[in-house]
Amino acid sequence: MRFDFTDLKLFCDVVDAGSITHGAERSALALAAASTRIRGMEDSLGTRLLVRSRQGVTPTPAGLMLLKHARTILAQSARMRDDLGAYAGGLTGEVRLLANTNASTEFLPEALARFLADNPKVRVDLEERLSDEIVGLIAEGVGDIGIVAGTVDVGGLETFPFRSDRFVVVAQKGHPLAAHAGVAFAEVLAFDLVGLERTSALQRFLADKAARLGSGLNLRVQLRSFDAVCRLVEAGVGVGVVPQSTAARVAHITPLCVIELEDDWAVRDLTLCVRRFADLRPYAQDLVRSLRA
Known part of the structure; x- marks a missing residue:
């Protein structure tokens, strides 16, 4: 059984991503190379490490055990690199x-x-x-x-306050929602939406909220940034859900109507969390x- 650090990091990335494709991207490896490495690890151990399905991959009991040890080894390696970095003049x-x-x-x-x-x-x-x-x-x-x-x-994690913000709806002037001071997310779902790409945490969050309301998101286009969302909203493509801080920042260059989301989850107090502050480097x-x- 011979694994190198690339194997161990790849395996952790694959499990974290729930996908060999996305795990390979995180490890900066080609998909074919990543698949070969995973198969090589399984052949070396003589057991399956991942259960593969159309929805992605999940670790087997052996995979969970490898994951535990891989994370420990990689963490120790990182600490060694950090400790020696000062002597080497690097990080x-x-x-x-x-x-x-x-x-x-x-x-x-x-x-x-x-x-x-x-x-x-x-x-x-x-x-x-x-x-x-x-x-x-x-x-x-x-x-x-x-x-x-x-x-x-957050369970037993240590926490510290970070920032406060809230989500709002942005719409082109003249849009049916523009006349409202506040609106529920359920009402927003009746209109075309401009959103972030599917892999973004917020887009997955909003999709879940829509599903809980028995609906879906009618996304006309998906982009990489809130600023880009605001520009297409201004062009009349649809309405968007963005942080209030974004709407305020772009207000001087993008004439949009800002409507408050009335749902409880729209108010966002952001929190820093760590396992134990005293144990951090x-x-x-x-x-x-x-x-x-």
Whole structure:
């Protein structure tokens, strides 16, 4: 049984993504190479590590055991690299930061820019996830720091306040919704929508909310940023759901009508979460302090 660090990282990425294709992308490997490595690991162990289906992959009991050890080995390797980095004149650390869409797009760019400018030897690996997924990954030690919606149950994680925001509906002037000061999400579903790409945490969140209402999202187009959503809303393609901070930021260049979402989940208190602040490496603690400031 001979696995290298690339094998172990790939396996963790595949399990986290629930897909060999997306796991290969995270590991920066071609799909064919990733599939060959996974099969090689299974052949070496003489047992299946993944159950494959049309919906993706899930780990077998053997796969869960490998996942546990792989994460431990990779974490120890990262600590060794961090400890030796100072002597080699390279990086002194890497922090894995998991955040929901709102935090990733609206609040983290400037906050991370300041931190990284002050800490040139620290690298931040930022990944966008759903809030409930983030809680589980932080609890498992997959990520160092998480930023989640304040409504999510964080269990035994340590938490710190981060930012507050709310989701609003943006519409072109003259749109039927433009005459309303507030609207329920159920009413929004009757109209064409402009949204983020399917892989975004927010789009998956909104799709789930629509499904709970017995409906779907009539998405005319899906884009990579809230700013792009606002531009197509202005062009009359449909209405969009964006953070209020986005609507306020683009208001001076994009004449849109902003309508408050009346659903309870629209108000978003964002929370930092960690397994245990005292156990974080010093530069990760510094990042938490910087984000709180």
